[in-house]
Amino acid sequence: MATPSPAPPKVSQRPPQKGNQNQALKKRIIKFCRDHGADLVGFAPVERWDEAGEVAPDFRPRAVWPPAKTMIALGMEMPLPIVETTPSILHKELYDTSNRELDQLAYDLTRFLNRLGHASFFFPRDGYGSLKALRENNLAAFSHVMAAQYAGLGTIGASHNLLTAEFGPRVRLVSVFTEASLPPNPMIDKELCIKCSACAKCCPKGAIRMRPDQVIADYDKAACLEMTEELTARRCYPCGICTKVCPIGKDRSLYKRTKAMKKYLQEGAALAKNPDDPEYKSWTHVRKYGVSKSRSPKDQKEGNP
Ligand code: SF4
Numbered sequence: 001m002a003t004p005s006p007a008p009p010k011v012s013q014r015p016p017q018k019g020n021q022n023q024a025l026k027k028r029i030i031k032f033c034r035d036h037g038a039d040l041v042g043f044a045p046v047e048r049w050d051e052a053g054e055v056a057p058d059f060r061p062r063a064v065w066p067p068a069k070t071m072i073a074l075g076m077e078m079p080l081p082i083v084e085t086t087p088s089i090l091h092k093e094l095y096d097t098s099n100r101e102l103d104q105l106a107y108d109l110t111r112f113l114n115r116l117g118h119a120s121f122f123f124p125r126d127g128y129g130s131l132k133a134l135r136e137n138n139l140a141a142f143s144h145v146m147a148a149q150y151a152g153l154g155t156i157g158a159s160h161n162l163l164t165a166e167f168g169p170r171v172r173l174v175s176v177f178t179e180a181s182l183p184p185n186p187m188i189d190k191e192l193c194i195k196c197s198a199c200a201k202c203c204p205k206g207a208i209r210m211r212p213d214q215v216i217a218d219y220d221k222a223a224c225l226e227m228t229e230e231l232t233a234r235r236c237y238p239c240g241i242c243t244k245v246c247p248i249g250k251d252r253s254l255y256k257r258t259k260a261m262k263k264y265l266q267e268g269a270a271l272a273k274n275p276d277d278p279e280y281k282s283w284t285h286v287r288k289y290g291v292s293k294s295r296s297p298k299d300q301k302e303g304n305p
């Protein structure tokens, strides 16, 4: 009697293809990040930095962590009505909370991937210890904005912020590096910035100067840092006015704030004329509490910011 040949394995029993494994891992990562609070998740192969050639070699992922094969960019929303109160204690607290949450998410994802056998590493969302450090060298060792752009989360606008379809520039970012090869997100090929110049017009320091020949404006880092120093002294850092006024983002529809541009553009002049202008009352009310109007005499005496 002939020996029956073994039945062919069912499809589900066949060893999965590597591509399928990577796709499955990507789905797991997205679910993990969503469950841990991420609003946006994108994937970029590290080769994109080399192909684009925009970022200096020392600032590319493999220079920061040589085993990296994929960058995972993670974003969290900054809710528009809170951003609109800037500069305020509300905006400062939101900024601090988003930073903590982003670092926690990146730390958790790094350990999640390590447990699955994919060595990983993360770069915290902000990388400076003091304003003095920024004054001496106003550059980060790694750009989350570039990582998010290469991971397909958005495009860089005139204001140098990452603009996303979901939240415009009202999003905070962090990056996880992993040695796992994961399917990339396509990059967004259409500029989201419409060059409306609202960010340049509303910047209190004139730090953004629009350029006719390109989307990304000239940016005066020293002027923006001066604003940071002033607001830090009053304990209501960061500024973020350029993120507040940007018309891009579906969050504007959610909050029914698609027609706020006139109000933004007139705010400075209106409040200079009448600090209690009723049109701005909800914002100016919040700004009056929880922050100092100027440096304390003690800070001034000790030369603190
Ligand atoms: S953060 Fe403020 S000071 Fe800096 S560029 Fe934006 S609007 Fe100007």
Ligand code: SF4
Pocket: 157, 158, 159, 160, 163, 192, 193, 194, 195, 196, 197, 198, 199, 200, 245, 246, 247, 248
């Ligand atoms: S405010 Fe206008 S010019 Fe500035 S980044 Fe947004 S869309 Fe671009």
